[in-house]
Amino acid sequence: MSFDSTYTKELPLVESKTSFSEIDNVIAAPMESKPGKTWFLLLALSVTMLLFGAVCLGLTFWFGIGLWGNNQPVGWAFDITNFVFWIGIGHAGTLISAILFLLRQRWRTAIARFAEAMTIFAVMTAGIFPLIHVGRPWLAGYLLPYPNQNNVWPNFYSPLMWDVFAVSTYLTVSFVFWYIGLVPDFATLRDRTKAGIKKALFTILSLGWRNSNRHWQHYERTYLILAGLSTPLVLSVHTIVSFDFAVSVIPGWHTTIFPPYFVAGAVFSGFGMVSTVLIFVRKVFHMEHIITVNHLEKMNKILLATGSIVGYAYAMEFFIAWYSGNPFEMFVFINRAFGPYAWAYWTMISCNVIFPQLFWFKKIRRAIPVTLVIVILVNVGMWFERFVIIVTSLHRDFLPSSWGMFVPTLYDTGILIGSFGLFFTLVLLFARTLPVISIAEIKAVVPGAQPTHKHHTNGQH
Template identity: 65%
Template sequence: MSKTYEYVPEPALVKGNHDFSSINSLITDINLRPTPKGWYIAFGLSNLLLFVLLGSIAYLIWEGTGIWGLNQPVGWGWAIINFVWWVGIGHAGTLISAILFLFRQDWRTAINRFAEAMTIFAVMCAGIFPAIHVGRIWVIYWVFPIPNSMVMWPNFNSPLLWDVFAVSTYFTVSLLFWYVGLVPDFATLRDRIKSKVGKMVYGVAALGWRGSNRHWWNYEKAYMILAGLATPLVLSVHTIVSFDFAVSIIPGWHTTIFPPYFVAGAVFSGFAMVLTLMIICRKIYGLEDIMTVDHIEKMNLIILVTGSMVGFAYLMEFFIAWYSQVEYEKAIFIIRATGPYAWAYWIMISCNVISPQFFWSKKLRRNVTFTFIISIVVNIGMWFERFVITVTSLSTDYLPSSWGYFSPTIWDVLTYVGTFGLFFTFFLLFLRFMPMVAVAEIKGAMPQADPHNYDPETGDYSPQEIEIPEPNKESV
């Protein structure tokens, strides 16, 4: 005796009538076809911004950090704000790739590749600011733990030094994780490209990949190990970045809520940036069948959850300040909401707390245009969050006679805007010469890759019913 149960398939990860060959063509033809004119225009604009960054840094080295809007008591300005913002942007790529991979979430396959690329380029932008904000950049080697003529050693008790180790480790593991995932796809490009130079370059990058059973076994083992290494880094990097603030005794910073609060905010802003880039790329390159509305909805749900966590953290900051009965802590949060920087505080609240709540609506979660707007709004709000945390606490510290208003200069703005040139220069090169979607992983998540779901006679990949025998009562 057996019962027949209706089989309800999950939403297809790839829309349309695609097979392995059409997936190969859809993704790799982007890299193999002639470069479109629009790419050259975008690349030229990003290069222009990159030269703005290089010029700003050169002038900074020539003149010193006095060209920035730093004053007393605001000794930290846009440099630390932009550093924390860019590190946060770089969080979503590793989370999508590593944590969702370990949890066997196949929907990540459509977005993980360029999310990983975004991570690498965002960390590169972030790394610029700690280097240039020291002032005398020509003696930057003093911060490294190597013998030098001044007999100076870094202070290993400082969280600023912990940043160096955390961010550099995160960058290295993310870069390896990204490259290992690219190896099978480099081999696909090597086999499809016509030019001899292209075959040689992609052949070297593919490390002799032939798709043998042993190659796949080594690949999956290495990918699993790197995913395991990257997962704790997702949590540790922004936790250590938060220690730059939390271990101090500045009002508004000295609190234990900062580590989880910063991690949630980093995932929040990182997913928003992935959505911004994803929606543009899927439209320009015609990848709607792979980067589907279902993917956008899932990412919007994560933005809703992490945005609610950030909003809860904002409320808890006020509660902790009140519960601690420390006058300085209570005063700083009142000043944030009502003082000279209240405009920045309420922009932060509007963008980070209110805007994600629209995603409670399924219709809005699946609206691509609305999602694109909210993703930009979220990243604006997260930049203002870092501005509010840094500037308000420093400008109104313990001694009212030393309070001062921080105003950025044109060089603060140009340096920040220039980092977008660095980011998009590398990102556009990635889109042009590397597959933006993981070809091998997309094919592995399709029903054709599962022999148990395939009927060679009908070509059907979705069985409609499953017979499950009832247990033998006597044996029970």
């Protein structure tokens, strides 16, 4: 937060000169008022989805994963697709809160808190899938290297083991980063609240924060360090997720382009999801002057950039398949584009590569309804990307005798719907219980919030 804004000329980050107490009121409003009908309707919808998924999952626990459409040769299907999809969604939060912080992109302030929360919820959702994929998730504790009765240590050279460490570290560090950002806001809320359980909770959660500058000093440095740690962390997580595929020897997976390709795809899908949610949030909670069209436009630019990187990766995969001269590799890619799952492939290409190109036009970048349609398409496209990578690479094995098709069952679809239900339920609860925008940080970027330093610069503000 401590950086000088004099060297760039930016559009105002908060529209009009908003007073500090007004910021408090706007951001605390959803927490201090009774939710409206829209909120309850949305919550009912997402909880229904969640319960549907929970029933499908319960039946899966009872009868086993034979209820799913997974088969030989398609041993990884919806479960791993969903895992990679949700982990990818989580990447936008850390990108916004850490990388954009290090890059001094102050516009991140308005959207960082929400994006960080979405990161945590998305990683929680993602974490379910590898666990249920193993069939007996109650034995997942054996993944951790603790001295157990088996007298066996896990294999540290397996990408699946790397996944365990990467995802759990990512969840922990994201949570700490998020919580540390919330502490000053809890202090503000504590002092706004008169009495009762709410007051007690805010008192505990604020850790007795006093907004003291002697504290801010260490706080800001810690925030910077956490941002510095999270940046390589977020890159490592999706790199390691891509290792699950790249380290194997399956044609279509065994490629060196996977780590950067996955990271770009993760950022792309994450921004798609953040945009989707924020477009509703700013409208429902009347925060249009804090989450402005300028913010959405900037996010659209990132979507355009990452979408193009993803498009480049798709093209490069095909080129390498041809250039390698490996007949299996060539077959997999021709099969991808023209085989029985061609519909999925072309859905992916149109949603991820073609439609985001519309963001080259400023009018479209700033048109909120069009943006909403495109970002939803990006979500769809990125889910299909993981589906295409997993299923089309597996379903036609080396020998034609081992060819098969994957058809999702009701339970596959139900658990996918349930994962959206879980995510949106958590998002909706978060929007009503915690400050969705960082109060302290947004105050710091309001026009006139920083001293003019009359004595050493003639700077503008």
